[in-house]
Amino acid sequence: MSLDSPRQLTTLRDPADIVFRTVARSGGVIVLSIMLLVGVFLAFRASQALSVAGFSFLTEQAWEPDSGRFGIAAVIVGTILIALVAIVIAVPLAIGTALYITEYAPRWFRSILIGLVDIMAAIPSVVYGLWGFFFLQGNITPISKWISQTFGWIPIFAVDGADPNDPLSSVTVYTSSTFIAGIVVAFMITPIITSIMREVFGQAPLGEREGALALGSTRWGMIKSVVLPFGRGGMIGGTMLGLGRALGETIAVYMIISPVFVIQPHILQNGASSVSSLIALRYGEATPFGLSALMAAGLALFLMTLVVNFAASTIVARSRSGASS
DSSP: OOOOSSOOOOOOOOHHHHHHHHHHHHHHHHHHHHHHHHHHHHHHHHHHHHHHHHHGGGGOOOGGGTEEEOSHHHHHHHHHHHHHHHHHHHHHHHHHHHHHIIIIIHHHHHHHHHHHHHHHSSSSSSHHHHHHHIIIIHHHHHHHHHHHHHHHTTTGOTTTTTTTTOTTTTTGGGGSSHHHHHHHHHHHHHHHHHHHHHHHHHOHHHHHHHHHHTTTOOOOHHHHIIIIHHHHHHHHHHHHHHHHHHOOOHHHHHHHHOBOOOOOOOTTSOBBBBBBHHHHHHHTTHHHHHHHHHHHHHHHHHHHHHHHHHHHHHHTTTSHHHHHH
16 A cells, blocks of 8 residues: 555444434434325325316315215315414414513513413314304404404405494304404414424524624614524424414314305305315215215325425525524
């Protein structure tokens, strides 16, 4: 061997490190395999219904599998509307709560708030559904009526069959609506979004915080110029995670909405629908072919959730906080 030849370098790994790498890699492979198997299972069980419905499965609003007329156009639109209402309400609440916990709350009060937020995230969805059905629905209808009377010229806030000039008109047209279901789902996903945002906001560089304050910035100016830009990835990630849960929420939505199988763009009006509540409503009485149709609806929801999560991961990876994690 000549003196100028390169040396052969070898890495001696500790046994504990080898075990950890093996377990971590196996865990990742198992998770991906389970997701793939779930998709394959849904696709296999849905193949019978999809072969009959064809492309009309995406455009048909009615749900009558045994008569050959079924599709997810209405329930997909209802699912998206409920999720969007929930996100519009939950994200500002989550941002404000997370900023208060990390930036304004006294140290002794901070731990109490963190515990309360974590407890809210652990409350079963059926409890939120009962609260929404027995308490929220009766108290929110006057607000729904006011929104409809004030902003009814906007199509999404219009309510068919409501007479704004009749003070004695029935308020049942405002119950069991997309708006009420969205509020309940918003309270369910707010703790999850808040926890993620709080963790990211707390990791904002201390030097940049102190530098902004040293240059004369106010507390809000420091938050706006340092904390929020740094935490953009966590804000998007938390929002998308909440959106994923909002899209798949079943029991709470099922307890509140009055299912309709037509596209219902008026969020304040009685009648709404979602894919998950459709499955819960029709699963027990479904024929073998009807069950295949429900599996097809579940496959559509599965794919939609995957698209949302992959889009979120791409956005988060390009952000500063996402790249550091």
